[in-house]
Amino acid sequence: xxxxxxxxxxxxxxxxxxxxLVLCVFALPRLASYTAEMYPEFAYxxxxxxxxxxxxxxxxxxxxxxxLQLLKFIDQNYAFSDRSAAALMYIKYCAVTIxxxxxxxxxxxxxxxxxxxxxxxxxxxxxxxxxxxxxxxxVLQKLLKNALDLKTENDLTV
Numbered sequence: 001x002x003x004x005x006x007x008x009x010x011x012x013x014x015x016x017x018x019x020x021l022v023l024c025v026f027a028l029p030r031l032a033s034y035t036a037e038m039y040p041e042f043a044y045x046x047x048x049x050x051x052x053x054x055x056x057x058x059x060x061x062x063x064x065x066x067x068l069q070l071l072k073f074i075d076q077n078y079a080f081s082d083r084s085a086a087a088l089m090y091i092k093y094c095a096v097t098i099x100x101x102x103x104x105x106x107x108x109x110x111x112x113x114x115x116x117x118x119x120x121x122x123x124x125x126x127x128x129x130x131x132x133x134x135x136x137x138x139v140l141q142k143l144l145k146n147a148l149d150l151k152t153e154n155d156l157t158v
């Protein structure tokens with residue numbers, strides 16, 4: 001793959017990470033305070049929801065880091081290596097973790113009768129996207145493992 005394509009992906013991942021970080025540091029606490037003021041009957045959920053959202057940021061950034069590692073391996077012509085397969089495995093686990101945390105958060109808000117339909121739609125979109133990413137990473141990991149097995153078999157044959 002050409003350097004330009006991976007450079008574009010690295011820049012895109014960097015901007016996604018910076019955007020999420022800025023939103024988490026500046027917008028999310030302000031939005032939580034505003035929502036607690038507007039709906040005082042749900043003010044007690046302000047900090048549990050913030051903790052839950054910040055908890056999902058950890059696997060998100062871990063997944064972004066593993067994606068950058070995978071792009072680095074591609075740049076170094078190690079695309080078909082065990083390290084690339086491991087990076088895909090970590091991306092898969094991060095995506096599954098995010099979907100589980102959002103599903104748990106959705107169930108928690110349902111039990112508190114505090115799940116607004118707009119928040120439910122956003123949560124379902126995040127869960128669905130994470131599941132798709134996990135499945136895609138798992139398929140790529142399996143294909144990569146099969147390619148590595150064929151490569152090893154061909155190396156032993158010669």
